[in-house]
Amino acid sequence: MSAESAFIESLRRLAMDPAARRLRDDAAVLEVGGTRLVLTHDMLVEGVHFLPGDPAQDVAWKLVAVNLSDLAAKGARPVGVLLGFPLGDEAWDRAFLEGFGAALSAFAVALLGGDTVAGPRVLGLTAIGEAQGPAPSRSGAGAGDRLWVSGSIGDAGAGLRVLKGELRNAPALVESYRRPRPRLELGEALAPLVTAMMDVSDGLLIDAARMAEASGAAVRIDLEAVPLSEAYLAALGDGREARLAAATAGDDYELLFAAPPGRTQELLALADRLGIPLTPVGAFAPGSGLTLADRGAPLPLPPRLGWEHG
Amino acid sequence: MSAESAFIESLRRLAMDPAARRLRDDAAVLEVGGTRLVLTHDMLVEGVHFLPGDPAQDVAWKLVAVNLSDLAAKGARPVGVLLGFPLGDEAWDRAFLEGFGAALSAFAVALLGGDTVAGPRVLGLTAIGEAQGPAPSRSGAGAGDRLWVSGSIGDAGAGLRVLKGELRNAPALVESYRRPRPRLELGEALAPLVTAMMDVSDGLLIDAARMAEASGAAVRIDLEAVPLSEAYLAALGDGREARLAAATAGDDYELLFAAPPGRTQELLALADRLGIPLTPVGAFAPGSGLTLADRGAPLPLPPRLGWEHG
Numbered sequence: 001m002s003a004e005s006a007f008i009e010s011l012r013r014l015a016m017d018p019a020a021r022r023l024r025d026d027a028a029v030l031e032v033g034g035t036r037l038v039l040t041h042d043m044l045v046e047g048v049h050f051l052p053g054d055p056a057q058d059v060a061w062k063l064v065a066v067n068l069s070d071l072a073a074k075g076a077r078p079v080g081v082l083l084g085f086p087l088g089d090e091a092w093d094r095a096f097l098e099g100f101g102a103a104l105s106a107f108a109v110a111l112l113g114g115d116t117v118a119g120p121r122v123l124g125l126t127a128i129g130e131a132q133g134p135a136p137s138r139s140g141a142g143a144g145d146r147l148w149v150s151g152s153i154g155d156a157g158a159g160l161r162v163l164k165g166e167l168r169n170a171p172a173l174v175e176s177y178r179r180p181r182p183r184l185e186l187g188e189a190l191a192p193l194v195t196a197m198m199d200v201s202d203g204l205l206i207d208a209a210r211m212a213e214a215s216g217a218a219v220r221i222d223l224e225a226v227p228l229s230e231a232y233l234a235a236l237g238d239g240r241e242a243r244l245a246a247a248t249a250g251d252d253y254e255l256l257f258a259a260p261p262g263r264t265q266e267l268l269a270l271a272d273r274l275g276i277p278l279t280p281v282g283a284f285a286p287g288s289g290l291t292l293a294d295r296g297a298p299l300p301l302p303p304r305l306g307w308e309h310g
Numbered sequence: 311m312s313a314e315s316a317f318i319e320s321l322r323r324l325a326m327d328p329a330a331r332r333l334r335d336d337a338a339v340l341e342v343g344g345t346r347l348v349l350t351h352d353m354l355v356e357g358v359h360f361l362p363g364d365p366a367q368d369v370a371w372k373l374v375a376v377n378l379s380d381l382a383a384k385g386a387r388p389v390g391v392l393l394g395f396p397l398g399d400e401a402w403d404r405a406f407l408e409g410f411g412a413a414l415s416a417f418a419v420a421l422l423g424g425d426t427v428a429g430p431r432v433l434g435l436t437a438i439g440e441a442q443g444p445a446p447s448r449s450g451a452g453a454g455d456r457l458w459v460s461g462s463i464g465d466a467g468a469g470l471r472v473l474k475g476e477l478r479n480a481p482a483l484v485e486s487y488r489r490p491r492p493r494l495e496l497g498e499a500l501a502p503l504v505t506a507m508m509d510v511s512d513g514l515l516i517d518a519a520r521m522a523e524a525s526g527a528a529v530r531i532d533l534e535a536v537p538l539s540e541a542y543l544a545a546l547g548d549g550r551e552a553r554l555a556a557a558t559a560g561d562d563y564e565l566l567f568a569a570p571p572g573r574t575q576e577l578l579a580l581a582d583r584l585g586i587p588l589t590p591v592g593a594f595a596p597g598s599g600l601t602l603a604d605r606g607a608p609l610p611l612p613p614r615l616g617w618e619h620g
Binding site: 003004007008010011014015016017019020021023025027028030032033034035037039040041042043045046047048049079080082083084086087090093094097100101104110111112113114115116117118119120122124126128130 | 313314317318320321324325326327329330331333335337338340342343344345347349350351352353355356357358359389390392393394396397400403404407410411414420421422423424425426427428429430432434436438440
């Protein structure tokens with residue numbers, strides 16, 4: 001076991017409260033006085049999650065978006081955030097606040113408090129949400145359920161490749177990378193219909209494998225079904241390599257969820273009503289592990305399923 | 311205006327929700343579905359708030375204690391915490407977890423979630439509490455109220471001087487510095503009796519000045535009334551310099567509160583019941599600013615009232 005796994009195992013032993021969901025979920029779900037609170041804390045570290053040269057406005061947006069995406073996956077409406085911010089370069093900090101304000105305003109979330117310190121750029125955000133419904137976990141998928149994903153997959157990863165100069169400029173892809181939009185309204189609507197839900201942050205394949213593991217089931221992904229955007233297809237085509245790249249890229253912040261086949265019509269009607277594609281991309285079966293298929297034929301898993309660190 | 315003040319002013323403009331209390335309080339107070347939640351997020355940065363050589367167990371304890379102290383000042387009972395932790399050196403991280411577990415267990419708080427990342431040692435903790443009563447702010451003190459403080463003042467500051475080799479060893483003082491104990495039970499009991507409350511983290515004088523400023527009142531502190539422990543008196547004596555050092559040292563994590571003179575008997579009875587000294591150390595008056603007196607004679611303010619950064 002790596003040092004990191006050992007640390008997280010030890011943390012789990014400290015997290016015995018049911019609200020912690022054994023730290024295996026994207027957020028804590030806490031019942032307080034008739035209210036179901038959803039709480040999440042995500043950090044972004046300069047040099048790890050973003051580069052010193054990245055626009056500070058986009059770093060701020062992303063800090064808000066990744067946390068709200070965890071709330072979306074629990075069907076929770078955001079109530080507010082607390083910011084942990086190390087003060088440093090004045091211009092950078094000012095640009096950060098500009099993006100931070102824009103994100104709070106875009107998602108109608110209140111800044112409630114936090115802390116400012118002197119120190120290296122390790123940004124922390126705590127988001128608090130309120131779920132009206134059941135707050136789905138990662139672990140409820142059952143054999144026979146279909147696996148679904150919202151929107152399109154791979155755009156943010158392709159956007160990062162544009163920024164690295166590996167692909168020709170495509171503003172829609174760069175926008176997906178820089179300004180992810182958490183699926184808040186969709187998450188709330190999906191929560192009562194699904195058996196398990198999480199957001200796709202590290203890559204479709206690795207996140208689906210995590211849902212299957214948490215649920216004690218096997219999952220198959222049909223590569224040909226993975227929804228790709230027009231911008232993605234224009235930049236990378238529809239070959240198997242392009243599809244595998246999309247399914248392992250991460251940073252999508254789409255919702256990944258499991259639902260019994262009987263929910264299909266309801267889900268498609270919801271997609272129609274909200275104008276957000278919802279696509280079945282696979283299915284759960286008894287057993288364990290992830291398998292991949294392309295037009296019905298089994299496909300070996302790629303060496304890398306996504307990002308190992310969230 | 312310094313860059314930091316300008317940044318915080320801009321943050322305040324983003325924090326228009328009443329729950330944020332304009333970021334002028336130690337914690338956010340949020341009403342959710344009939345429940346009064348208190349939320350706080352404090353960070354500790356290596357090289358700023360602690361030194362690389364400090365025992366990791368104590369750093370962990372302090373991270374928990376400083377956050378819970380903010381809950382105590384709002385009369386809130388802790389519900390849980392979220393930890394933001396950068397993984398680094400394996401032995402340090404393991405020692406940290408040991409102290410973290412000890413603190414959670416000492417204060418009966420649940421670890422609910424958080425994030426682990428790779429990065430420099432900037433530790434963040436979010437604490438969530440529930441207040442049954444009114445959740446006092448810093449800003450409610452009125453002219454005529456007495457200023458009170460719990461426990462004794464200056465022990466932690468003297469403990470730090472022991473660790474720096476400036477004072478002879480005194481285990482009780484070092485313990486106060488390394489293992490502060492937030493006044494949770496006391497805070498809950500005080501909340502309905504006080505007009506304003508906060509914890510003493512940066513120094514009695516500077517924190518009292520902040521309470522007065524937030525309340526739109528003047529405050530006088532009677533130096534001879536500041537409660538000193540036996541260990542403090544044994545180490546530093548009872549001279550004016552020793553008293554000024556105690557009143558500006560910080561890290562006390564005692565409760566500082568305002569109450570009308572009519573509450574005096576009730577407060578002394580509470581002190582008796584809980585076995586925690588509660589001492590009147592001054593009074594609020596119309597006007598603004600902090601003044602200092604020693605046995606009735608005015609005393610000039612020392613050049614430094616406490617820590618400027620929380």
